[in-house]
Amino acid sequence: MLDLIIPSMMTMMTAATPLIFAATGELVCEKSGVLNLGVEGMMLVGAVFGFIGATVTGDAYVGFLIGGFSGIMASLIFAVLTLLLVSNQVATGLALTIFGTGLSALVGADYVGETIDRIRPLYVPNAADGPNVIQLFLGHDPVVYLGVLVLLACAGFLSRSRWGMILRAVGDSDVSAHAIGYPVIRIRFAAVAFGGLMAGLGGAYLSLAYTPLWAENMSAGRGWIALALVVFASWRPIRVLFGAVLFGGITIVQLNAQAIGLGIPGAVMSMLPYLATIVVLVLISSNATRIRLNAPACLAQPFRPER
Amino acid sequence: MKILHRVAVALFATLLSFGVSTSASADKTKVGFIYIGPPGDHGWTYAHDQARLEIEKELGDQVQTTFVEGVPEGPDAERAIAKLAQTGHKLIFTTSFGYMEPTLKAAKRFPDVKFEHATGYKRADNVATYSARFYEGRYVQGVIAGKVSKSGVIGYIASFPIPEVVRGINAFMLGAHTQNPNIKVKVVWVFSWYDPGKEADAAKVLMDQGADIITQHTDSTAALQAAADRGIHAFGQASDMIQFAPKTQLTAIIDAWGPYYVARTKALLDGSWKSQDTWDGMGAGMVVMAPFTNMPSDVAALAQKTYDDLRTGKLHAFSGPINDQSGKQVVAAGAVADDGMLAGMNFYIEGIDGELPK
Numbered sequence: 001m002l003d004l005i006i007p008s009m010m011t012m013m014t015a016a017t018p019l020i021f022a023a024t025g026e027l028v029c030e031k032s033g034v035l036n037l038g039v040e041g042m043m044l045v046g047a048v049f050g051f052i053g054a055t056v057t058g059d060a061y062v063g064f065l066i067g068g069f070s071g072i073m074a075s076l077i078f079a080v081l082t083l084l085l086v087s088n089q090v091a092t093g094l095a096l097t098i099f100g101t102g103l104s105a106l107v108g109a110d111y112v113g114e115t116i117d118r119i120r121p122l123y124v125p126n127a128a129d130g131p132n133v134i135q136l137f138l139g140h141d142p143v144v145y146l147g148v149l150v151l152l153a154c155a156g157f158l159s160r161s162r163w164g165m166i167l168r169a170v171g172d173s174d175v176s177a178h179a180i181g182y183p184v185i186r187i188r189f190a191a192v193a194f195g196g197l198m199a200g201l202g203g204a205y206l207s208l209a210y211t212p213l214w215a216e217n218m219s220a221g222r223g224w225i226a227l228a229l230v231v232f233a234s235w236r237p238i239r240v241l242f243g244a245v246l247f248g249g250i251t252i253v254q255l256n257a258q259a260i261g262l263g264i265p266g267a268v269m270s271m272l273p274y275l276a277t278i279v280v281l282v283l284i285s286s287n288a289t290r291i292r293l294n295a296p297a298c299l300a301q302p303f304r305p306e307r
Numbered sequence: 308m309k310i311l312h313r314v315a316v317a318l319f320a321t322l323l324s325f326g327v328s329t330s331a332s333a334d335k336t337k338v339g340f341i342y343i344g345p346p347g348d349h350g351w352t353y354a355h356d357q358a359r360l361e362i363e364k365e366l367g368d369q370v371q372t373t374f375v376e377g378v379p380e381g382p383d384a385e386r387a388i389a390k391l392a393q394t395g396h397k398l399i400f401t402t403s404f405g406y407m408e409p410t411l412k413a414a415k416r417f418p419d420v421k422f423e424h425a426t427g428y429k430r431a432d433n434v435a436t437y438s439a440r441f442y443e444g445r446y447v448q449g450v451i452a453g454k455v456s457k458s459g460v461i462g463y464i465a466s467f468p469i470p471e472v473v474r475g476i477n478a479f480m481l482g483a484h485t486q487n488p489n490i491k492v493k494v495v496w497v498f499s500w501y502d503p504g505k506e507a508d509a510a511k512v513l514m515d516q517g518a519d520i521i522t523q524h525t526d527s528t529a530a531l532q533a534a535a536d537r538g539i540h541a542f543g544q545a546s547d548m549i550q551f552a553p554k555t556q557l558t559a560i561i562d563a564w565g566p567y568y569v570a571r572t573k574a575l576l577d578g579s580w581k582s583q584d585t586w587d588g589m590g591a592g593m594v595v596m597a598p599f600t601n602m603p604s605d606v607a608a609l610a611q612k613t614y615d616d617l618r619t620g621k622l623h624a625f626s627g628p629i630n631d632q633s634g635k636q637v638v639a640a641g642a643v644a645d646d647g648m649l650a651g652m653n654f655y656i657e658g659i660d661g662e663l664p665k
Contacts, residue, residue, distance in 0.1 A: 007515035015508065112347030113528070115551055211507040211529045216345060216377060220504050251505075255512040259462070259493040261661040267498075
């Protein structure tokens with residue numbers, strides 16, 4: 001039994017990692033009051049440029065950083081449009097996803113079928129000994145740990161630090177924050193860029209470690225799951241961690257169920273994350289205080305500094 | 308405003324062209340291809356594209372080829388096929404099962420254009436069908452897996468529950484049973500032909516459950532690479548994938564469409580093209596095995612012998628007695644399954660656990 005559970009848990013953790021990155025970034029972004037629906041597009045941009053970076057430099061870690069950087073670049077397009085030109089955030093975010101999907105397919109066309117030296121796990125037990133518990137904690141690649149660390153750091157930043165409070169204040173009442181004298185637009189720019197960085201890194205993880213290759217549209221809806229995850233977690237970072245393992249794990253559980261021979265249709269399982277999100281949305285809206293506690297009040301609202 | 312207008316026109320033109328890439332110039336007979344994935348998948352589409360290049364090589368002075376890649380199975384496919392027909396292509400290969408209805412619809416609209424639909428079963432006066440007996444290759448893989456697997460569990464990544472795929476699973480098990488009657492196969496359906504992420508997930512899950520050999524009926528190299536990461540063996544699919552997993556690939560089924568494509572193009576040029584159904588296997592060289600690697604020499608010799616016997620017709624992959632899952636005999640001892648049964652195969656043979664999804 002242990003032989004089945006440990007590898008399955010390992011696989012679930014790697015499935016959760018791209019979601020942890022993308023959702024943490026989106027959470028910080030949304031906490032500042034900006035709704036960026038372009039996560040899927042930014043992930044694809046990060047995946048393709050990360051892969052190209054790794055191919056060109058021969059180092060997967062350099063590719064990983066390039067992936068993150070390209071995520072920032074993609075998010076800055078969004079930031080300029082929505083924050084400076086005050087375009088509609090929902091429409092711009094959707095456009096960013098469509099743009100990112102197309103751009104990544106175009107740029108990556110020559111790299112389909114290339115191989116790279118992937119990001120490798122820290123510790124691989126002797127295959128003959130079978131899986132062991134140490135592997136569960138040390139057997140992942142470094143990016144998995146980085147994802148959890150960044151998430152914890154964001155949790156601390158948002159709840160304990162002065163700048164975290166300012167960021168939340170901007171998201172809860174941009175007008176008041178502006179009146180006190182905080183640079184609302186600049187803070188939101190930084191939050192959007194952070195969201196882009198994280199989505200880019202999450203995407204790069206896909207093409208550099210998860211399935212070390214580039215394929216068109218390879219994020220396969222993970223950006224949307226990350227968006228759903230932020231709502232599911234009701235804007236609490238720690239819940240993002242559990243949600244990511246749950247959402248990422250559902251695919252793995254679904255495939256496991258098939259291999260064992262349980263007749264659950266795969267399509268039902270892939271609906272579950274979204275169903276869970278709808279349930280959470282209903283729960284949130286049934287209780288007004290919960291909204292006030294966690295959801296940023298100014299989410300997706302345009303802000304024009306008057307003076 | 309003028310500049311904006313120009314940009315819009317340019318964008319529109321780009322959209323219209325739908326990623327059609329054409330080589331060479333006018334005055335040549337145009338042959339078109341519709342691909343389900345990118346030619347760089349190094350699997351199914353790659354094999355078709357290699358065959359397209361063979362046409363260019365053999366008949367390049369008379370023929371120019373065009374392909375449209377990544378065409379989803381559905382309404383978009385008909386548009387893409389019709390687009391090729393409208394732009395003067397005289398012979399169009401539609402290379403995925405799901406293009407069957409779109410091909411027939413387009414064929415009705417363009418009676419002067421000849422169509423070749425891969426792996427389908429519906430024909431028309433200007434629509435021919437062709438497929439390869441990949442199950443012969445699956446049988447060879449089964450023989451190898453039965454001999455090499457230590458855990459006795461094989462992981463099988465399947466795409467859609469259609470006869471083509473079910474036939475492959477059965478043939479694989481028939482081959483495996485000749486070496487190890489107790490061998491088990493775990494089948495995971497990913498409901499996609501090409502989704503590297505999901506294929507890799509499926510491979511990981513199967514390995515988590517104790518499979519020590521992975522085989523796939525999907526198009527990417529992801530599963531093979533996932534197997535390589537864990538240091539177990541796997542089979543390549545549709546083309547020789549050894550470069551992606553030099554220490555992992557046991558062999559691969561290579562889809563050798565080239566000779567058929569060249570012959571059909573020649574038939575179009577000399578006017579002898581007729582609608583027909585072609586189902587060739589190892590004997591005709593449409594299914595080829597990649598070198599037998601990463602296995603002991605006795606296994607390689609056994610695999611080679613099986614390959615040779617299938618090729619010369621001494622052996623049929625579906626030789627009786629064969630029972631289905633309920634124990635009912637479907638092929639009698641001494642008989643072989645006829646093409647009708649093979650083409651419509653919708654049951655698992657005895658020895659496979661689990662149910663076919665509906």
